[in-house]
Amino acid sequence: MDLQQKLSHLFNLNYDIVAEYLVKRLREYIAESGKKGGIVGVSGGIDSAVVATLLSRATHNYFFLLLPSSSTPARDVQDALELTEMLGGRDKREVVEIDGIVREVGSRVKSEDPLVLGNAKARIRMTLLYAFAQKLDYLVIGTGDKSEILLGYFTKYGDGGVDVLPIGDLYKTQVRLLGRHLGVPEKIVTKPSSPALWEGQTAEGELGLSYEVADAILYSRFEEMKGPEEVAKELGVDISLVRRVDELVMRSQHKRLPPEIFRLSGRAINSDWRYPRAWA
Amino acid sequence: MGVKVEIVQIKSRLGKIRDNYELHASELRSSTADCVVFPELSLTGYVLRDLVYELVAEAQRYSEKLSEEGRCAIFGTLAEVRPGIIWNAAGVVVDGKLTYVPKFFLPTYGLFEERRYFQPGDPKRDLVTFRIRDVNFGVVICEDAWHPEPIEALARMGADLVFVPSASPVRRLSQPLDIQVSWQSLLRAHSLMNGVWTVFSNMVGAQEEEFFWGGSFFMSPRGKVTAEAPIMEESRLLGDITLDEVRLSRRFSSFRDHIREFHEVLRNL
Numbered sequence: 072m073d074l075q076q077k078l079s080h081l082f083n084l085n086y087d088i089v090a091e092y093l094v095k096r097l098r099e100y101i102a103e104s105g106k107k108g109g110i111v112g113v114s115g116g117i118d119s120a121v122v123a124t125l126l127s128r129a130t131h132n133y134f135f136l137l138l139p140s141s142s143t144p145a146r147d148v149q150d151a152l153e154l155t156e157m158l159g160g161r162d163k164r165e166v167v168e169i170d171g172i173v174r175e176v177g178s179r180v181k182s183e184d185p186l187v188l189g190n191a192k193a194r195i196r197m198t199l200l201y202a203f204a205q206k207l208d209y210l211v212i213g214t215g216d217k218s219e220i221l222l223g224y225f226t227k228y229g230d231g232g233v234d235v236l237p238i239g240d241l242y243k244t245q246v247r248l249l250g251r252h253l254g255v256p257e258k259i260v261t262k263p264s265s266p267a268l269w270e271g272q273t274a275e276g277e278l279g280l281s282y283e284v285a286d287a288i289l290y291s292r293f294e295e296m297k298g299p300e301e302v303a304k305e306l307g308v309d310i311s312l313v314r315r316v317d318e319l320v321m322r323s324q325h326k327r328l329p330p331e332i333f334r335l336s337g338r339a340i341n342s343d344w345r346y347p348r349a350w351a
Numbered sequence: 352m353g354v355k356v357e358i359v360q361i362k363s364r365l366g367k368i369r370d371n372y373e374l375h376a377s378e379l380r381s382s383t384a385d386c387v388v389f390p391e392l393s394l395t396g397y398v399l400r401d402l403v404y405e406l407v408a409e410a411q412r413y414s415e416k417l418s419e420e421g422r423c424a425i426f427g428t429l430a431e432v433r434p435g436i437i438w439n440a441a442g443v444v445v446d447g448k449l450t451y452v453p454k455f456f457l458p459t460y461g462l463f464e465e466r467r468y469f470q471p472g473d474p475k476r477d478l479v480t481f482r483i484r485d486v487n488f489g490v491v492i493c494e495d496a497w498h499p500e501p502i503e504a505l506a507r508m509g510a511d512l513v514f515v516p517s518a519s520p521v522r523r524l525s526q527p528l529d530i531q532v533s534w535q536s537l538l539r540a541h542s543l544m545n546g547v548w549t550v551f552s553n554m555v556g557a558q559e560e561e562f563f564w565g566g567s568f569f570m571s572p573r574g575k576v577t578a579e580a581p582i583m584e585e586s587r588l589l590g591d592i593t594l595d596e597v598r599l600s601r602r603f604s605s606f607r608d609h610i611r612e613f614h615e616v617l618r619n620l
Contacts (some may be wrong), residue, residue: 072403084524084525085524085525085526088524088526089524092562092583095583096562099557100554100557194587344401345400345401346366346400346401346402347366347398347399347400347402347558347559348559349365349366349504349558349559350366350402
């Protein structure tokens with residue numbers, strides 16, 4: 072399969088069934104958690120648009136939080152407002168500008184490094200989402216997709232700090248198609264992905280490859296379990312791209328796992344103490 | 352001639368044995384069937400991980416309690432048969448007597464980790480058949496149906512009907528589900544080859560990351576799905592098991608030809 076065939080294979084999902092399944096699971100997950108509903112941060116991008124839509128179908132008890140900063144394009148704020156309005160969430164949303172808090176953090180850390188401040192932004196958003204969630208007795212619904220999670224393209228304890236990841240097993244390119252299926256406005260579906268942690272940042276620019284190529288490589292390497300050379304040959308991409316994807320995935324493994332606990336006892340958490348999440 | 356069977360395709364609550372027991376008991380009391388069958392580990396839930404160690408005693412207590420309902424029932428439970436030796440078992444209740452039937456093939460690959468917790472059954476000791484009215488039946492659990500021997504052995508021991516309580520999760524979402532096609536193909540082959548009814552009773556709903564897809568069905572000895580439950584939702588499904596179907600299928604098949612030498616070859620591989 073060349074790149075296009077691989078993508079066609081990936082895209083060939085029954086989006087009716089996928090949407091129905093995700094809505095149902097979200098509804099059940101919230102019910103079984105004992106919480107009253109769910110909150111999601113809506114950025115104006117595709118992932119949060121899809122999750123907001125799914126959440127609004129899963130429960131009446133949803134809340135949308137818009138958390139723009141000075142590096143958030145005005146168009147994103149506008150799109151997020153339109154989307155949440157379209158979903159009927161005009162009375163179930165709030166806009167909280169985070170620049171003041173970011174400045175405060177920046178001044179304490181004495182840094183203007185965009186990476187330091189950018190990650191701080193993501194963690195400030197997480198803090199606000201959890202504070203609202205606690206006030207409402209809701210869960211924080213995450214918006215990470217499989218591409219971002221595998222590539223490690225998220226902030227640890229920032230946008231990675233959530234209660235559940237409903238679209239975490241769909242690649243970015245699949246999320247776009249699901250979004251289109253769910254009626255997310257086309258301008259959001261086709262918008263280039265960006266965490267907007269600093270001005271001009273785009274995901275594909277930063278990663279150095281398009282999500283189409285990244286997703287085809289990720290799928291071939293980690294689901295089909297093919298070797299790097301075989302993947303490069305099959306997809307007709309340079310081997311350096313495959314190696315770059317491999318490196319991103321391997322280097323970010325620490326972000327996908329709970330922190331390591333140095334073992335001392337006869338039974339250590341996670342090592343030989345393995346209980347289901349739904350325990351109580 | 353034959354029996355009426357009801358499949359109860361439920362979403363078991365993980366680790367909530369008392370709640371699951373109540374559900375089992377009320378389904379048993381309201382069923383009009385001669386025998387009621389539930390999914391694999393229906394009394395405990397499937398994705399138990401280390402809860403297995405803590406729940407096994409309670410699972411056995413509630414299994415005994417279910418047997419007191421006095422109804423023919425097949426449900427999924429845990430059984431500690433010797434200290435520290437735990438079975439992923441089917442609780443089979445016939446005439447008020449409870450028998451534990453162990454799973455033989457314990458999947459330990461991909462998302463499954465059963466060998467971490469369970470000990471497999473021994474075919475020489477644990478392959479057993481039961482009787483309700485004029486129908487002989489056996490039970491194998493889920494992965495056992497992915498191998499030819501357990502169902503073949505039960506059929507040759509006299510079973511007309513084999514129950515397959517299962518906890519089969521969805522992998523890739525497609526329509527129809529790939530795994531659904533696989534299960535129907537497998538049991539169709541078992542039924543055709545052995546001239547037996549097979550009854551697939553699957554778990555439904557989410558447990559941790561996994562989602563069990565339901566889609567339980569009755570497969571006739573001539574390879575027809577005679578009744579089928581919906582996927583993705585709880586359901587009850589009645590089906591008639593007739594011995595005439597078994598009889599007819601065996602008139603026009605070579606089920607009666609059993610060449611033992613094949614098994615001798617297999618034994619030495």
